Amino acid sequence: MSSTKSSINQTDPRVVFGRQLAELRRQAGMSQEALALESGLARSYLGSVERGQRNIALLNICRLAAALSLRPSDLLQAL
Amino acid sequence: MSSTKSSINQTDPRVVFGRQLAELRRQAGMSQEALALESGLARSYLGSVERGQRNIALLNICRLAAALSLRPSDLLQAL
Numbered sequence: 001m002s003s004t005k006s007s008i009n010q011t012d013p014r015v016v017f018g019r020q021l022a023e024l025r026r027q028a029g030m031s032q033e034a035l036a037l038e039s040g041l042a043r044s045y046l047g048s049v050e051r052g053q054r055n056i057a058l059l060n061i062c063r064l065a066a067a068l069s070l071r072p073s074d075l076l077q078a079l
Numbered sequence: 080m081s082s083t084k085s086s087i088n089q090t091d092p093r094v095v096f097g098r099q100l101a102e103l104r105r106q107a108g109m110s111q112e113a114l115a116l117e118s119g120l121a122r123s124y125l126g127s128v129e130r131g132q133r134n135i136a137l138l139n140i141c142r143l144a145a146a147l148s149l150r151p152s153d154l155l156q157a158l
Contacts, residue, residue: 013141013151057136062092062158072092076152079141 013079015052020078021064022050028068039067092158094131099157100143101129107147118146 009015025035032050036043040063048054058072065072088094104114111129115122119142127133137151144151 013137017137055136055138057134058092058096058140059134061137061155071155072158073152073155076140076150076155079151 012052014055016078017056017075018050018052018054021075024068024070024075025050030068035064035067039063091131093134095157096135096154097129097131097133100154103147103149103154104129109147114143114146118142 025032028035030038032043032046035041036046039046039060041060045054046064049056049060061075062072065075068075104111107114109117111122111125114120115125118125118139120139124133125143128135128139140154141151144154147154
């Protein structure tokens with residue numbers, strides 16, 4: 001028996017990661033555009049990561065952490 | 080000017096992750112075979128991750144952490 005469904009599973013690691021990333025980005029006072037520029041990732045890709053639509057891989061996790069002046073493990077704290 | 084080269088860059092996040100994973104696996108007293116079985120990942124894939132040859136993505140990081148009874152962020156502590 002599964003719990004109540006929604007279009008995006010709120011406990012999906014991709015969703016939890018995306019929310020955490022958006023929160024850390026806001027804490028750093030950065031827009032999606034600024035973080036995209038600083039990390040070298042496309043803004044559209046970053047947006048889809050924050051919406052929990054991407055299974056982001058290690059190298060991009062490291063790029064985002066560096067752009068936020070955080071450790072890669074900080075981006076996984078909510079998981 | 081780059082530092083001394085080797086066939087695999089020792090500071091590559093994939094290499095650092097792979098070594099940390101292998102260390103945590105050994106600390107848990109698990110063989111590659113046991114961790115592969117517990118995580119649902121192929122042993123050959125797990126071997127390539129530990130050798131730093133894979134840009135492992137979030138969902139597989141979470142699967143490995145769960146199989147090791149660790150938090151996903153624990154697997155990134157060395158990064």
